[in-house]
Amino acid sequence: MNLKEDINIKVVLEKTKLFRNKNNKNVRDTIVSTIYKTAEDITRKTVTKDTERMLSEQKIDDIVTSKKTGIPIMILLLAVIFWLTIQGANYPSQLIAKFLFWIEAKIGLFFIYIQVPLWLNNLLVLGVYRTFAWVVSVMLPPMAIFFPIFTLLEDSGYLPRICFNLDHVFKKACCHGKQALTMCMGFGCNACGVIACRIIESPRERLIAIITNNFVPCNGRFPALIALSMVFVGVSFSSTTSSIIAALMVVVLVLIGIGMTLLTSYALSKTILKGMPSSFTLELPPYRKPQVGRVLYTSIIDRTMFVLGRAIIVAVPAGAITYILGNVIIGDISILAHVANFLNPFAKAIGLDGFILIAFILGFPANEIVLPILLMAYLSKGSMLQFESISQLREILLNNGWTYLTLINTMLFSLLHFPCATTIWTIKKETGSTKWTILAILMPTVIAIIICFFTTQIYRIF
Structure with missing residues (x-):
């Protein structure tokens, strides 16, 4: 022809x-x-063309991309994925934790056998190794569930439909429709979401997507958000019901994060990153049968192990620092308690306390260790701890003055605060700019402080 x-x-x-x-x-x-x-x-x-197949796919698209049913289906699917991740990760996390802490005991005995000084033994075992154990046991199972499910949706052709549903919303926020996809990647890991921003051709819109990706909660923040949601809401229900309630609360937080992503994207596009959204033609590919080999390789090797490796690199030194701060005594209390007392007036103004703030600061290398550090500080122990049950966690928090305001603001601060070290490292590599990296740290932190301050004032008024 x-x-x-x-x-x-x-x-x-x-x-x-x-x-x-x-x-x-x-x-x-x-x-x-x-x-x-x-x-x-x-x-x-x-x-x-296979007319019958096209008609059947068109019928599916009429439902999943409809203005009336498209977004509700997305939210329901998101809730199901979170519930599967929560339910599926509990038992493997316990098994991995038991195995790694069994090894911890053996390492401690070995160090005693070879007569390693006690201070060095505790620093390496209770500080460095225990941090490694927490990060692996907390991060690996949820990622090993979430990433394959996400990759299945990607491989089957559903993710472009999500992008289609959210395209007009992101255009109204003066940013690129593909940001919907990079935002979804941030649910697994914000560092992966930042890397995924490469699919956006416009440098301005790519930068907006990179800076705002932190507003969707990553895999490292899910355990704390889920545990806290179960403490005050799900503790009176059965295990299955509690996980459903926790999943729904996390979905609400996710929707808040998406709303904040859109608001900040719009604000950036109207101020320091001015410009109109660039047009792009979104093709809806045919639905495909996922390739199991590709799904496993992409989700486990390219995503799970890559993210886990980066998290371990930055989290292990934090374990040593946390141990030192919690065990060096000045006067009658540790350095950790001194810093928490110094931060307490400011923390109270935003509905938190000094120990919560120091836990977030020390959790900068990896969000997974925020809750163990907080428990260590509250119980005045010299090493990181984990709660044995939701009821025990609730009792510890209530004994340290927690209210519903503390719960809400801690969850909001966890959702909105500065990115972890892994994400910041990735932002610096992707942007090649110290200026934009600093903005990516300061902007969400300031927003988190402002929102927590306003919720505190509203709570105290009513």
Whole structure:
């Protein structure tokens, strides 16, 4: 076939001339629609289509991309994924924790056998190794569940439908529709979400997506958010019901995070990153049967192990620092308690306390260790701890003055505060700019402080 006979070159050229007309706002859409119309004409003449399959896929798309049902289906699917992750990760996390802490005991005995000084033994075992054990046992099972499910959705062709549903929302926020996909990647790990921003061609819009990716809770923040949601809400229910309630509360937090992503993206696009959203043509690929080998490799090797490795690199030194701060005594209390007391007035103003703030600061290398550090500080122990049950955690928090305000603000601060060290490292590598990296740290932290301050004032008024 002679393509020159089928492509109306004159029409395309005429549309191209419209670029010179500054008053025409639909130039790009007109050209793209013309090209696609021509491509459809060629396809109609040369390609044989499976009409029945196309009709069945069209029926599915009429539901999953509908203005009425598309977003509710997305939210329901998100809740199911979180519930599966919560339920599925509990038992493997316990097994891995038991195994790693069994090894911890053996390492401690070995160090005693070879006569390692007690202070060094405790620093390496209770500080460094225990941090490693917490990060692996907390992060690995949820990621090993979440990432394969996410990759299945990606491989089956559903993720482009999510992008389609959210495209108009992100356009109204003056950012790129593909940011919906990079945001979804942030649920597994914000560092992965930042790397995924490479799919956005516009440097300005890519930068907006990178800076705002932190507002969706990553895998490292889920355990604390889930545990805290079960403490004050799900403790009176059965195990299955508690996990459902916890999943729904996390979904609400996710929706808050998405809303904050849109608001900050709009604010950035109207201030320091001014510009209009660039247009792009979103193709909905056919639904495919996922390739199991590709799904496992992509989710386990490329995502889970890559993220876990980075988290361990930055979290292990934090374990040593936390141990030192918790065991060096000045006066009658540790350095950790001194710093918490210094931060307490400011923390009270935003509905928290000094120990919560110091836990977030020391948890900067990895969000997984925030809750163990907090428990260590509350119980004045020299090493990181984990609660044995939700009831025990509730009792510890109540004994240290927690109220519903403390719970709400701790969850909001966890959702909105500065990115972890792994994410910041990734932002610096992706942007190549210290300025934008600092903004990515300061902006969410300031927003978290402001929101917690306002919720505190509202709570105290009513």
